[in-house]
Amino acid sequence: MSWTMKWQVRSFVFCLYIAEAVFAQVRYSIPEEMTKWSFVGNIAQDLGIDIKRLKTGKARVFTGGSTEYIELNVEKGTLAVKDRIDREQICRQTIPCSIDFQIVLENPMELFRITIEIIDVNDNSPTFPKKEIRLEMSELSVIGARYLLDSAVDPDVGVNSLQSYVLEPSDHFILKLHARPDGSKYVEMMLQTALDREEKQEHNLILTAKDGGDPQRSGTMKIHIIVLDANDNAPVFSQALYKASVSENALKNTVILTVSASDADEGTNGDVIYSFSHSTDSVSELIAIDPHTGEIKVIGDLDYETSKAYEINIQARDHGGLTDSSKLLIEIKDVNDNAPVITLMSFSSPVPEDSPPGTALAMLNVEDADSGSNGKVRCSISQNIPFEIKSSSLNFYSIVTEQVLDREQISEYNITITARDEGAPPLSSSKTVTLRISDVNDNAPVFERKAYTTHVTENNSPGVSIFLIKASDADWGHNAQVSYFLQDTKHNGVPVSSYISVNSESGSVHAVRAFDYEQTKQFEIHIRSQDGGSPPLSSNVTVSICIEDQNDNSPQILYPVQSGVSLVAEMVARSADVGYLVTKVVAVDADSGQNAWLSYKLLKATDRALFEVGSQNGEIRTSRQVSDKDAVKQRLVVVVEDNGQPSRSATVNVNVAVADSFPEVLSEFSDFTHDKDYNDSLTFYLVLSLAVVSFLFIVSVIVLVSVKVYRWRQSRLFYKSNGNLPVIPSAYYPPRYADVGATGTLQHVYNYEVCMTTDSRKSDFKYVTPCTVNVDPSGMETMQKEKNTKEDMDICTEPTCCIFGFNYNHPSSHFQ
Numbered sequence: 001m002s003w004t005m006k007w008q009v010r011s012f013v014f015c016l017y018i019a020e021a022v023f024a025q026v027r028y029s030i031p032e033e034m035t036k037w038s039f040v041g042n043i044a045q046d047l048g049i050d051i052k053r054l055k056t057g058k059a060r061v062f063t064g065g066s067t068e069y070i071e072l073n074v075e076k077g078t079l080a081v082k083d084r085i086d087r088e089q090i091c092r093q094t095i096p097c098s099i100d101f102q103i104v105l106e107n108p109m110e111l112f113r114i115t116i117e118i119i120d121v122n123d124n125s126p127t128f129p130k131k132e133i134r135l136e137m138s139e140l141s142v143i144g145a146r147y148l149l150d151s152a153v154d155p156d157v158g159v160n161s162l163q164s165y166v167l168e169p170s171d172h173f174i175l176k177l178h179a180r181p182d183g184s185k186y187v188e189m190m191l192q193t194a195l196d197r198e199e200k201q202e203h204n205l206i207l208t209a210k211d212g213g214d215p216q217r218s219g220t221m222k223i224h225i226i227v228l229d230a231n232d233n234a235p236v237f238s239q240a241l242y243k244a245s246v247s248e249n250a251l252k253n254t255v256i257l258t259v260s261a262s263d264a265d266e267g268t269n270g271d272v273i274y275s276f277s278h279s280t281d282s283v284s285e286l287i288a289i290d291p292h293t294g295e296i297k298v299i300g301d302l303d304y305e306t307s308k309a310y311e312i313n314i315q316a317r318d319h320g321g322l323t324d325s326s327k328l329l330i331e332i333k334d335v336n337d338n339a340p341v342i343t344l345m346s347f348s349s350p351v352p353e354d355s356p357p358g359t360a361l362a363m364l365n366v367e368d369a370d371s372g373s374n375g376k377v378r379c380s381i382s383q384n385i386p387f388e389i390k391s392s393s394l395n396f397y398s399i400v401t402e403q404v405l406d407r408e409q410i411s412e413y414n415i416t417i418t419a420r421d422e423g424a425p426p427l428s429s430s431k432t433v434t435l436r437i438s439d440v441n442d443n444a445p446v447f448e449r450k451a452y453t454t455h456v457t458e459n460n461s462p463g464v465s466i467f468l469i470k471a472s473d474a475d476w477g478h479n480a481q482v483s484y485f486l487q488d489t490k491h492n493g494v495p496v497s498s499y500i501s502v503n504s505e506s507g508s509v510h511a512v513r514a515f516d517y518e519q520t521k522q523f524e525i526h527i528r529s530q531d532g533g534s535p536p537l538s539s540n541v542t543v544s545i546c547i548e549d550q551n552d553n554s555p556q557i558l559y560p561v562q563s564g565v566s567l568v569a570e571m572v573a574r575s576a577d578v579g580y581l582v583t584k585v586v587a588v589d590a591d592s593g594q595n596a597w598l599s600y601k602l603l604k605a606t607d608r609a610l611f612e613v614g615s616q617n618g619e620i621r622t623s624r625q626v627s628d629k630d631a632v633k634q635r636l637v638v639v640v641e642d643n644g645q646p647s648r649s650a651t652v653n654v655n656v657a658v659a660d661s662f663p664e665v666l667s668e669f670s671d672f673t674h675d676k677d678y679n680d681s682l683t684f685y686l687v688l689s690l691a692v693v694s695f696l697f698i699v700s701v702i703v704l705v706s707v708k709v710y711r712w713r714q715s716r717l718f719y720k721s722n723g724n725l726p727v728i729p730s731a732y733y734p735p736r737y738a739d740v741g742a743t744g745t746l747q748h749v750y751n752y753e754v755c756m757t758t759d760s761r762k763s764d765f766k767y768v769t770p771c772t773v774n775v776d777p778s779g780m781e782t783m784q785k786e787k788n789t790k791e792d793m794d795i796c797t798e799p800t801c802c803i804f805g806f807n808y809n810h811p812s813s814h815f816q
């Protein structure tokens with residue numbers, strides 16, 4: 001309170017004396033805002049007025065209607081503060097500031113002018129019109145930019161009025177005070193260092209206004225600065241290089257990775273658009289980047305084999321056009337998605353069947369586009385074929401033969417080549433090639449049989465086809481084209497080609513001429529079949545041609561000899577018993593078999609009852625006791641018939657003399673010869689000698705036959721089946737049998753043929769050549785063979801011409 005008291009002592013007294021009225025003036029100085037009833041001054045003393053006068057003069061304060069701030073204490077003659085005195089209210093900024101009023105006295109009326117100067121007290125702080133202001137400024141604001149601020153107001157005056165401003169903090173802005181032409185001051189804020197929204201988005205400053213009072217008063221204003229974003233930041237990728245891998249079979253829309261770039265700016269300035277920069281078409285068809293999220297996606301079919309990795313430049317761009325770039329390295333991981341590919345580089349087909357083992361047939365190349373074990377390939381070929389696959393070098397294979405081939409067994413192979421890689425799961429592919437084996441002439445023609453027998457009936461027409469021969473050749477084409485050739489052999493000194501010809505193409509065998517069974521019963525030809533290979537291969541076969549008999553020969557009577565007039569007569573003693581063998585008609589038939597099976601019949605007889613003829617053997621026997629009444633001359637006609645179809649026959653006259661003595665015969669038979677010039681006795685001796693020779697012959701034959709027959713029986717004969725074969729004594733000579741059995745007939749049937757050949761074709765026969773007649777010791781076997789012949793094709797029982805018999809070689813059997 002000491003400062004208020006100072007002002008109390010400063011008082012001035014003015015005494016003005018004017019006529020009739022006393023004007024005195026007193027001046028006081030007091031600080032404003034003094035408390036009520038504060039002492040201002042003692043006017044009684046200062047004006048020199050007695051207290052009593054104050055009372056009697058009814059002293060009072062006259063303000064003329066304005067506020068009475070001061071009160072007059074009449075009792076003490078002092079002035080005191082009556083109401084709050086606010087200088088700023090009373091005088092505003094005017095200085096000096098004073099309150100004027102009068103003290104009025106009555107009786108006599110006196111006026112005293114009082115002036116109270118109000119001294120400013122620093123009772124007001126500087127104040128800003130707003131406590132807080134908000135400023136927005138771009139971060140790009142240039143240094144030196146000014147912002148006008150509201151000024152603060154301090155109603156105090158003088159030193160108590162506003163003196164200075166302070167801005168805190170002052171890192172970006174400084175204050176500038178300026179005076180207007182009218183003297184008022186205003187304050188500006190100037191940007192001193194650049195703003196950066198990204199560094200600090202808001203700044204809070206405090207502007208303090210200070211006055212000069214003591215104590216000093218101040219007022220503040222908050223300045224809230226919002227830094228507005230400017231696109232002053234480029235996007236920044238999080239990595240300078242992104243690496244990722246993706247397998248080549250990744251599905252579309254697979255996200256490989258996500259790249260991101262950050263932009264420090266906000267709002268649209270911070271929106272980043274991603275893209276590939278400088279990407280080739282091939283890349284952009286396979287991989288795409290999401291412009292907003294930065295996801296890298298697969299959009300096409302990746303293929304490790306096309307490209308193992310992609311290096312892509314990526315760009316991030318904000319709306320302001322600022323960019324950053326980074327690199328993206330995408331490795332494609334191999335997947336076993338490629339089957340091996342087999343390429344046939346060379347293939348030799350057909351290959352000759354005689355190619356040695358190890359012959360190369362084909363060259364292969366096998367590629368697998370995958371890598372690593374996915375691309376490792378193993379090759380194999382089908383099993384159970386005579387080929388093997390060999391790897392000559394990496395990815396190259398050859399197929400070679402493993403053994404000798406045989407076209408005749410397998411003419412074609414399907415070789416399946418399988419290539420399989422080692423991926424998981426493995427992929428494989430296969431290729432089938434058909435290898436043909438070409439023929440080599442390695443097979444000779446083969447006849448259907450080892451030997452052939454064919455039958456041809458004699459008297460055939462020349463040129464007739466008698467047989468078809470066939471040989472097959474396992475080879476192919478020309479190598480299998482078989483031709484047939486007749487081997488130039490001889491039969492009985494005659495080339496077989498004069499009998500037979502062979503069609504070289506068809507294999508049909510033709511007779512060149514008519515055959516005659518009686519000349520040739522059988523002969524062999526050799527036919528060679530030859531293929532068309534080079535060199536040709538051939539094989540031989542023997543064909544037996546059996547000529548079959550036809551009944552083309554009539555029986556030939558050998559005995560009795562027929563001449564113009566028969567002088568020969570058989571003699572029968574009158575004492576002869578029944579069954580006496582008178583004679584035997586001997587006939588032969590050049591044919592064979594049934595055609596030569598002769599039967600004998602008595603055609604005519606002088607006395608039919610006296611003689612009978614053995615139908616089988618031609619024996620003429622007496623059939624009853626000869627009586628004396630029987631004529632000496634007996635004439636018999638015997639017919640000999642063969643069994644052919646149609647049958648042929650011959651007749652013979654037999655003269656029989658029934659007599660006891662030779663002269664009787666002669667006398668009887670003289671009429672037989674009555675017209676002959678022959679000498680009877682000569683004839684007789686001729687006959688006799690003939691009979692003797694015949695007898696000797698027959699005896700020797702019988703001995704021989706007995707020996708043979710004995711052997712037969714020893715080895716199970718089959719003659720029963722031939723029991724009814726004709727008995728043909730073979731000789732030209734008259735028979736001279738000895739009766740062996742009781743009946744006088746031969747006990748054993750025997751059969752043989754006279755094999756005849758002739759040098760001349762004109763006559764039926766001229767020679768009886770040495771005849772080879774073989775005994776077949778196993779008749780059963782022969783039968784068996786004959787049976788087979790019927791079933792199987794004709795196989796001649798060999799030799800066909802002789803069924804059985806014996807060796808008979810008579811040196812003197814030639815006759816002319």
Ligand SMILES: *[C@@H]1O[C@H](CO)[C@@H](O)[C@H](O)[C@H]1NC(C)=O
Nearest residue numbers: 410411412413414415432434
């Ligand atoms: C080879 O294959 C072909 C075609 O599939 C077939 O016609 C032929 O019979 C086969 N050959 C062999 C020897 O398997």
Ligand SMILES: *[C@@H]1O[C@H](CO)[C@@H](O)[C@H](O)[C@H]1NC(C)=O
Nearest residue numbers: 487489526528538539540541
């Ligand atoms: C075929 O017969 C002929 C003559 O007889 C003979 O020289 C040849 O060696 C025979 N060939 C064969 C393959 O038997």
